[in-house]
Every structure is written in C-alpha cells, then in structure tokens.
Amino acid sequence: MKILTRNQTSSTYYFLITVVSAVGILFSCSPKQGVAGTKTITAEHLAQGKVVFDNSCGKCHDLPNPSDHNAQDWVGIMNSMAPKAKLNEEQHQMVYDYIVSVK
Ligand code: HEC
Known part of the structure; x- marks a missing residue:
C-alpha cells in the first residue's frame, strides 16, 4: 500500500514536470495571448x-x-x-x- 502511494506521487510529479515544460514550449513558440x-x-x-x-x-x-x-x-x-x-x-x-x- 505504501509503495503504491509513493509511485502515484512520483508519477504525478513527473506528469506536472511534463505539463510545465510543454506549456513553456508552447508559450515560447507562440506570442499570441x-x-x-x-x-x-x-x-x-x-x-x-x-x-x-x-x-x-x-x-x-x-x-x-x-x-x-x-x-x-x-x-x-x-x-x-x-x-x-x-x-x-x-x-x-x-x-x-x-x-x-x-x-
Ligand atoms: C457599426 C456601428 C457600431 C460599432 C462599430 C459599434 N457599435 Fe455598439 N451599437 C451599435 C448600434 C446600432 C447599437 C444599438 C442597437 C443594438 O443594440 O444593436 C449599439 C449598441 C451598443 C451597446 C448598448 C447595448 C445594450 O444592450 O444596451 C453597447 C454597450 C455597445 N453598442 C458597445 C459597443 C462596443 C464595445 C463596440 C466596440 C467593440 C461597439 N459597440 C461598436 C452600433 C455599433
């Protein structure tokens, strides 16, 4: 049970990093607001x-x-x-x- 919780936490973490960098790339390419x-x-x-x-x-x-x-x-x-x-x-x-x- 504990291991499962830890795995979920780290995949959420990696997911957030992916989203943040994707948004960063998106905005750096597109000046549109x-x-x-x-x-x-x-x-x-x-x-x-x-x-x-x-x-x-x-x-x-x-x-x-x-x-x-x-x-x-x-x-x-x-x-x-x-x-x-x-x-x-x-x-x-x-x-x-x-x-x-x-x-
Ligand atoms: C080509 C002429 C024209 C332009 C340009 C125009 N309007 Fe209007 N506007 C009208 C006319 C005609 C009415 C009154 C009849 C109606 O409500 O359609 C009106 C009514 C309004 C009203 C009153 C609506 C109400 O329900 O009390 C508002 C607020 C308004 N206009 C805002 C704007 C804004 C914001 C812009 C710029 C994006 C704008 N208008 C550009 C013609 C224009």
Whole structure:
C-alpha cells in the first residue's frame, strides 16, 4: 500500500514536470495571448484591448461605459458589436478582457 502511494506521487510529479515544460514550449513558440483554454491575460493584452476599444467602439455611438453592464452581459454585447466594429477573434477577446478588467 505504501509503495503504491509513493509511485502515484512520483508519477504525478513527473506528469506536472511534463505539463510545465510543454506549456513553456508552447508559450515560447507562440506570442499570441488570450487563446481560449490557455488564456493568460497580460498588461500588454489589456492595453491593446483598450486601444482597439477606444478606436472602434465610439464610431457609431458614444464610447460605452464598461461598468454599465456585468461581465455576462458583455459577452452578448461583444458578440453583437465585434462584427459591427469588424474585429477579428483576437481583437474581440482583448476588447472583452479590457472591458471586464476596468469595470
Ligand atoms: C457599426 C456601428 C457600431 C460599432 C462599430 C459599434 N457599435 Fe455598439 N451599437 C451599435 C448600434 C446600432 C447599437 C444599438 C442597437 C443594438 O443594440 O444593436 C449599439 C449598441 C451598443 C451597446 C448598448 C447595448 C445594450 O444592450 O444596451 C453597447 C454597450 C455597445 N453598442 C458597445 C459597443 C462596443 C464595445 C463596440 C466596440 C467593440 C461597439 N459597440 C461598436 C452600433 C455599433
């Protein structure tokens, strides 16, 4: 019983090392942020989101106030506004993350 426990512990340990190095390799190869699943929100990502927001979201109406809606509502609003503002998927995500971060 004791041996079994020790084996499980060490395989968990090796599994973690594998995951950590795999994530390291993934991120070193890919500069993209905000990819679903392995999402890492950086200050740079949010700053880019603000730039896109400032430039794209005040064209047809006043620049919206992030605190007017909750994070859940913003999902739906962004789904209808991102195509209007012609945002690509990455811009859509960074604008959403920016809005939710300032509210
Ligand atoms: C091409 C014009 C256009 C652009 C660009 C645009 N919007 Fe809008 N937006 C509208 C119109 C029209 C409405 C009102 C009708 C509607 O809700 O579809 C609206 C409504 C809204 C509302 C109010 C929705 C509600 O339920 O109260 C919010 C918030 C909003 N837009 C956010 C944004 C954000 C964020 C962006 C940038 C990603 C953006 N809009 C870009 C046209 C635009």
